[in-house]
Amino acid sequence: MSDTVLCPYCHQPAVFMDSARVYGGRSYGMIWRCDPCDAHISADKNGGPAGLMANRELRGLRKTLGGEIAGLARKLGSFPKAAEHCAKLLQISDPDKASARHLNIEQTRWLLTALQGSPIGAPPATQDRQEGQEEPDEGGVLSVQPAGLGARLRAAARLRRAFAGNTDCAERIAAERDMASRQLAAGELSPSEFMERLQRLQARTRALRVPAPA
Known part of the structure; x- marks a missing residue:
């Protein structure tokens, strides 16, 4: 720490x-x-x-950027492809570093204009580290910057309802997938973290279809 x-x-x-x-x-x-x-x-x-x-202004811009990236993901077919596209625009080699949570306000504004079709000049320099911070280890992160607090709370409520039982079920898995998609759209999960979580959810879905031994 x-x-x-x-x-x-x-x-x-x-x-x-x-x-x-x-x-x-x-x-x-x-x-x-x-x-x-x-x-x-x-x-x-x-x-x-x-x-x-991020302060209030940057959080607002990140929310807007999340919506633009979600639209790009629908167009390209996946969030990882959208992340790779954003990384190329920003001239960042690692797509994970192009997620909203790693971008400062200048980068966020520039990427928004680029995705909207009117970039101005070259992208701002990459700022990989917070001032006074050691390079953080990569890992599973559940960020607290929601794509919209109301939407995040509604998704959390659905998740709690799905978790009411002790056994795994399709509704519970769908709620977790919905939450992960929201976090990815808001830049709270990197593409690699999202794919990792999606693979775990898919494995649990397959397990639901396997009949229990007699």
Whole structure:
């Protein structure tokens, strides 16, 4: 876990806290947060930042970008293909680093204009690390920056209903797939994390079709 993470806006140390303090008592995991700047980012599995901290303005732009990427994914046939396209536009070699959570405000604005057909000049320089942050390890991350809090809460409610029973079921798997798709569209999951989760869900779906031994 990173000992010190600096807010990119005020350059003061961010606080490691439960996201329930931000989302009205509902926890989406741990986050790094700067209250004065209203900026935060989810923590990865090792406790470090899962990307670049975002203030209200950047979170709004990331939400818009998520919608554009979702539309591109429908056009190209998959989210990984959309991620590869975005990485090429940004001139980033790793598609995972082109996900919204890794982009600063200049990159996010530029990518939005590029996806809308009117990029201006070359893409901004890549900023792979948060100031004051060691390079985070890659891993499964559930970010707390929803693609829209209302939509995220409704999806979570469907997930809780599906999880009411103890046994696996098609409804439960479908709810998890829906949640993963929303997280990918918002840049909360990288394409590789999404495909990993999708493969696990597909394996569970196949298991449902296997008759139990007599």
